[in-house]
Amino acid sequence: MDLSKPSTEPEGTPAPAPSAPSAPSAPSVHDAATMIGTPAVAPQDAVPPQPAAPAPAPSAFAPPSPSPFGAPGAPGAQPYGQPPQQSPNPWGPPAGGYVNMPYPGVAAAPQNNGMAIAALVLGILSVPLGFIPFFFWGGALLALVGIGLGIAGMVQASKGAPRKAMAVAGTVLGVLGLCAAGAGTYFTGRIVSKIDDQVNKGLPPSHSTPYDDEYDDEYPSPSPSTKVDVPGKTSALPFGQTFKYDDGVEVTVKEATGYAPEPNKYDPDRPKFAAKVTVTITNNAKDKVELRAALPSARDDKGLESKRMYDFKVESPFSGSLLPGQSATGVFAFGLPEGTKAIQFEIAPGIGKYDGAIWSGPLG
Structure with a gap:
C-alpha cells in the first residue's frame, strides 16, 4: 500500500470480499497452435456482441405461416384429413401423422345365412x-x-x-x-x-246312419213269422176297452161323443163340429207317472188328422203326476168335418217307456 497517495475511500468502508477463483478458460487458438508447434495466428480484434433487435409485431395483413405439417403434396407432409401420429413420448409433440394407414372404419361381419x-x-x-x-x-x-x-x-x-x-x-x-x-x-x-264302416256294421239296421242303402245286402230281412195280434198295438181297441202296460199302468178310452162347439169371434176358423174323448188312466205301477206328457191325437173316419181344439168349456186335460194306486180322468176335444161318423184315437200315459195305444169307434 502506497502511503504517499491519499486514499479516496472513506474511512470505515469495509474492504471488498475476495472473489471466487474463476474457472480456467478454454485454451485459445494461439495457445493450441503453440502447443502443437505451429506458428500462432494473431487473433482479430474481438467485436463485442450487439443486442438483438426486437421482433416486429405480426401484421393483421401478413400471409399465414406455413403449416407445421408442411404444404400439401410436399414430401413428408401430413395427408389431409388424417389425425396426427402420436409420438412415442406421450408428453411430446405429435409426430408426422399416420403414415400409410387407411382411414379407420367398421368392417362388415361375415354373413352366416x-x-x-x-x-x-x-x-x-x-x-x-x-x-x-x-x-x-x-x-x-x-x-x-x-x-x-x-x-x-x-x-x-x-x-x-x-x-x-x-x-x-x-x-x-x-x-x-x-x-x-x-x-x-x-x-x-x-x-x-x-x-x-266297422262301427256301422256293428249296428242293427234300424240304427244305421244314412249309409243304410250301402248295407242293405249285408242285413237280410228277417224270415217271416206268425203274426201275433195285439189289440191296441196291431189293431185298434173299441171304445170302452182298457189297454194294460207291462208295469201295470192301465189306460181306458171310455167314449167319444160328437158336439157343436160354441162360435168364437176371436177364432173365425173354429170348426163347427167336434168330438170330445174321455180317457181314464190308472197307475198300478211302483213308480209315479207324469201325466203332463200324456198327449193324444185323433183322425176322422177318412184317415185325416184332426186338429185339437182348446175348448175350455169342454176340455179337462191331464196335469201333474199320478202316484201309484191312483187314477185320473181327462177330456180332450178335436175339430172334425161335419158329417163325421167315427174317429180313431191314440194316447200314451207318458213318454219314453210307454208307446201309444189306439182306439177307434163311432161317435156317440
Whole structure:
C-alpha cells in the first residue's frame, strides 16, 4: 500500500470480499497452435456482441405461416384429413401423422345365412311327418315354413352369403313335404272311412246312419213269422176297452161323443163340429207317472188328422203326476168335418217307456 497517495475511500468502508477463483478458460487458438508447434495466428480484434433487435409485431395483413405439417403434396407432409401420429413420448409433440394407414372404419361381419340351414332342417322333418296319418297337418306346416326360409336363404346367397345349395335343397324338400302331407291326408281319410264302416256294421239296421242303402245286402230281412195280434198295438181297441202296460199302468178310452162347439169371434176358423174323448188312466205301477206328457191325437173316419181344439168349456186335460194306486180322468176335444161318423184315437200315459195305444169307434 502506497502511503504517499491519499486514499479516496472513506474511512470505515469495509474492504471488498475476495472473489471466487474463476474457472480456467478454454485454451485459445494461439495457445493450441503453440502447443502443437505451429506458428500462432494473431487473433482479430474481438467485436463485442450487439443486442438483438426486437421482433416486429405480426401484421393483421401478413400471409399465414406455413403449416407445421408442411404444404400439401410436399414430401413428408401430413395427408389431409388424417389425425396426427402420436409420438412415442406421450408428453411430446405429435409426430408426422399416420403414415400409410387407411382411414379407420367398421368392417362388415361375415354373413352366416342361417335361414338356409333352418330351411334344410324343416324340409327334412316335413317329409316323414307328412306321411303319418292324423299328423299330416304338422308336416304341411313345417313344409310351408321351410319353403319360405329356403327362398329367403337363396335371396341372401345371391347377395354374397354362403350356403346357397342348402337353401335350394331346403326349398325342394319343403315342396316334397307338401306332397307327403297330401298323401297323409288321403291315408287319414281311408282310415276314418274304415273305422266308420266297422262301427256301422256293428249296428242293427234300424240304427244305421244314412249309409243304410250301402248295407242293405249285408242285413237280410228277417224270415217271416206268425203274426201275433195285439189289440191296441196291431189293431185298434173299441171304445170302452182298457189297454194294460207291462208295469201295470192301465189306460181306458171310455167314449167319444160328437158336439157343436160354441162360435168364437176371436177364432173365425173354429170348426163347427167336434168330438170330445174321455180317457181314464190308472197307475198300478211302483213308480209315479207324469201325466203332463200324456198327449193324444185323433183322425176322422177318412184317415185325416184332426186338429185339437182348446175348448175350455169342454176340455179337462191331464196335469201333474199320478202316484201309484191312483187314477185320473181327462177330456180332450178335436175339430172334425161335419158329417163325421167315427174317429180313431191314440194316447200314451207318458213318454219314453210307454208307446201309444189306439182306439177307434163311432161317435156317440
